[in-house]
Amino acid sequence: xxxxxxxxxxxxxxxxxxxxxxxxxxxxxxxxxxxxxxxxxxxxxxxxxxxxxxxxxxxxxxxxxxxxxxxxxxxxxxxxxxxxxxxxxxxxxxxxxxxxxxxxxxxxxxxxxxxxxxxxxxxxxxxxxxxxxxxxxxxxxxxxxxxxxxxxxxxxxxxxxxxxxxxxxxxxxxxxxxxxxxxxxxxxxxxxxxxxxxxxxxxxxxxxxxxxxxxxxxxxxxxxxxxxxxxxxxxxxxxxxxxxxxxxxxxxxxxxxxxxxxxxxxxxxxxxxxxxxxxxxxxxxxxxxxxxxxxxxxxxxxxxxxxxxxxxxxxxxxxxxxxx
Numbered sequence: 001x002x003x004x005x006x007x008x009x010x011x012x013x014x015x016x017x018x019x020x021x022x023x024x025x026x027x028x029x030x031x032x033x034x035x036x037x038x039x040x041x042x043x044x045x046x047x048x049x050x051x052x053x054x055x056x057x058x059x060x061x062x063x064x065x066x067x068x069x070x071x072x073x074x075x076x077x078x079x080x081x082x083x084x085x086x087x088x089x090x091x092x093x094x095x096x097x098x099x100x101x102x103x104x105x106x107x108x109x110x111x112x113x114x115x116x117x118x119x120x121x122x123x124x125x126x127x128x129x130x131x132x133x134x135x136x137x138x139x140x141x142x143x144x145x146x147x148x149x150x151x152x153x154x155x156x157x158x159x160x161x162x163x164x165x166x167x168x169x170x171x172x173x174x175x176x177x178x179x180x181x182x183x184x185x186x187x188x189x190x191x192x193x194x195x196x197x198x199x200x201x202x203x204x205x206x207x208x209x210x211x212x213x214x215x216x217x218x219x220x221x222x223x224x225x226x227x228x229x230x231x232x233x234x235x236x237x238x239x240x241x242x243x244x245x246x247x248x249x250x251x252x253x254x255x256x257x258x259x260x261x262x263x264x265x266x267x268x269x270x271x272x273x274x275x276x277x278x279x280x281x282x283x284x285x286x287x288x289x290x291x292x293x294x295x296x297x298x299x300x301x302x303x304x305x306x307x308x309x310x311x312x313x314x315x316x317x318x319x320x321x322x323x324x
Contacts, residue, residue, distance in 0.1 A: 004126050005022065005061075005062070005063035005064060005126060005127050005128065006063070006064065006124070006126060006127050006128040006184070008022040008063050009022045009024060009063050009064050009128040009184075009185075009299060010128070010184075012264055012296075012297065012298060012299050013221055013243050013244060013264045013297075013299075015262055015264070015296050015297045016296070017295075017296065018295045018296065019295065020290070020295055020322045020323070021290060021293070021295050021298045021299055021300050021322055022063035022064070022128075022299050022300070022322065023062050023063055023299075023300045023301070023318060023319040023321070023322040023323075024062055024063055024064050024128070024130075024266065024299050024300070024301050025060075025062055025301050025302055025306050025315055025318055025319065026066055026069065026301060026302065026304065026305040026306060027053065027056050027060070027062075027065065027066075027305075027306050027315070028066075028068045028069045028305045028306065028308075029042075029068065029087065029088065029305075029308040030056070030305075030306045030307070030308050030309075030310055030315075031052040031053055031055060031056035032052050032087075032308075033308050033309065034052075034055070034056060034059065034312065035052055035055055035056075037052060038087060039087040039088065039308070040084050040087050040088075042068060043068060043070060043084075043088070043089055043108065043111075044108055044111060045111060046067075046110070046111035046112060046113070046114030046115035046116075046117075046118065047114065047115070047118060049067055049068055049111070049112075049115040050067070050114075050115040050116075050118035050119050050122070051118075053065050053066075053067065053068075053115070053119060054119070054122055054123060057123060057127060059312075060312075060315055060316060060319055061319065062127075062319050063127065063128060064127050064128025064129065064130055064184075064185075065119060065123070065127060065128075065129065065130065066129075066130035066131060066132060066187065067112055067115040067116055067119065067130075067131055067132065068112070068115075069132055069189065069305045070088075070089060070108075070112070070132070071134050071138060071142060071189060071191075072089045072090060072091050072142060073089075073107065073108060073109060073112060073134065074109070074133065074134045074139050074142075074170070074171070074174065075091060075134070075139060075142035075143045076089070076091075076106060076107035076108065077105055077106045077107040077108075077109045078095070078100050078101065078102065078106070078139075078143060078170070079095045079100055079101055079106065079143075080093060080094060080095055080142060080143050081093030082107070087308075091142050094142075094143060094144050094145045094148070095143050095144055096144065097143075097144055097148070097160075097163055100143060100144075100163070100166075102166050102169075102170055109174065112131070112178075113177050113178060113181050114181075116129065116131050116178050116181040116182055116183050117181040117182055119182065120181060120182020120183070121182070124182055124184070128184050128185065129182050129183050129184050129185075130183060130184065130185045130186070130187060130223070131175075131178040131179075131181075131183040131185070131186055131187070132186070132187050132189055133171050133174055133175050133178070133186055133187075133188055133189065133211070134171075134188075134189050135171075135188045135189055135190035135192075135193070135208065135211070135224075136164045136167045136168050136171065136204065136207045136208070136211075137149075137164075137190055137192050137193055137196070137204055138189060138190050138191055138192040138193075139167050139171070140160070140163060140164065140167060141192050164204075164207050165207070167207075168207045168210050168211060171211055172210065172211060172214040175211065175214060175215055175218075175220075176214070176218055179215070179218045179219070179220045180218075183220055184220055184221065185220055185221040185222070185223055185243075185244070186215045186220055186221070186222055186223065187223035187224075187225050187246065188208065188211055188212075188222060188223065188224050188225065188242070189225050190204075190208070190224065190225060190226050191225070191226060191227050191228055191304075193226045193230065193233065194226055194227065194228030194229055194230045194233075194248075195228075197232070198232055198233060198235070198236055201233050201236060202236060202239070205236070205239050205240055208224065208240050208241075208242075209239075209240065209241045212224075212240065212241040212242050212243075213241060216241070216243075221243040221244060222241070222242045222243055222244075223242060223243065223244040223245075223246055223266065224237075224240055224242035224244070224245050224246065225246040225304075226246070226247065226248070227246075227248045227303055227304040228248055228250070229248070229250040229251075230247060230248065230250070230251055231250060231251055231252075231255075234251060234255060234256060234259050235259065237256075237259060237260060238259060238260060238261075238263070242263075243263075243264060244263075244264040244265070244266050244299065245260060245263060245264070245265050245266065246266040246267055246301065246303075247265065247266070247267040247268045247303065248267060248268055248270075248303030248304060249267070249268045249269065249270035249271075249273075249303045250303075251267070251268060252292075253265065253267070253268060253289060253292040253293040254292045254293075256293075257292070257293055257294065257297075260297075262297055263297060264297045264298065264299065265293055265297060265298055265299070266298075266299040266300075266301050267289070267301055267302070267303050268289065268301070268302075268303045269282070269285055269286060269289060269300075269301070269302045269303060269318060270285075270302070270303060271302050271303055271304050271305070271306070271307050271310075272307075273285065274302050274306065274307065274310050274314050274315075274318070275307045275309065275310050275311075275314075277314065278314075279311070279313040279314050279316070279317035280317070282314045282317040282318055282321075283317040283318075283320065283321050286300060286317065286318050286321030286322075287321050290321065290322070300318065300321065300322050301318075302318070
């Protein structure tokens with residue numbers, strides 16, 4: 001029986017029986033290069049971003065699509081200075097914690113909400129629509145810098161805890177706007193969590209859970225994304241109330257399945273292999289992922305966003321591994 005791509009992802013999250021898992025590669029800047037467009041324009045124009053993502057969707061036919069991944073977006077809205085290096089935005093000026101303005105909506109956030117709305121209007125009848133928010137630790141590091149975060153944890157703990165609370169509230173509101181625009185899932189981007197100890201990660205869990213609970217209340221699915229080596233955090237992942245755990249290639253899918261049980265796992269093909277290997281190798285790696293993770297509670301993807309210059313044949317090989 002035919003199942004719409006969107007339903008396949010929702011079934012995977014629920015743990016319904018499936019013959020094969022859905023495929024959800026995180027396509028971002030790659031869609032601009034695929035269309036021969038300067039990605040810088042798409043990061044600043046929601047309409048263009050959505051059009052490029054729809055073209056990629058029609059070309060590859062995965063089971064869903066997200067808007068572009070941008071770890072500078074919320075930091076820029078809160079006062080950090082952003083410039084484009086080559087074709088992606090980067091932080092070039094941090095804020096002091098005491099001058100962050102949580103009431104001002106600067107930057108390009110409205111464009112990302114608009115991209116989500118257009119994706120919903122155009123393709124949500126068939127495809128799963130995803131959106132990103134930057135998690136509180138990674139956002140704090142983007143805002144004030146890694147050294148400042150460590151200093152505050154060591155010497156002025158009350159300051160950083162208060163900051164996490166305010167950032168979490170800000171992110172709850174932003175996630176709600178993305179859900180109102182049509183997002184079926186919100187991926188909380190926390191790559192910086194791979195750099196912290198289990199003890200520190202445990203202290204972040206209450207903030208992550210506030211976000212997850214808020215997303216669930218608004219009838220969308222929270223995804224937790226930690227790329228890089230998160231093996232040391234695997235034991236405590238189950239304490240996070242995410243619907244989906246997106247893991248990188250360093251984390252064993254077999255071990256993740258044992259620890260997470262009936263929670264949905266997403267991943268975890270190496271992005272470097274996706275960029276450099278031939279398509280036959282990618283399909284073989286993808287099939288191994290399916291073998292290790294199973295076809296229930298599993299979404300096939302790379303461990304992070306598809307590298308911009310990934311050969312299209314490799315993206316297709318990833319997706320086709322779920323169609324045979």
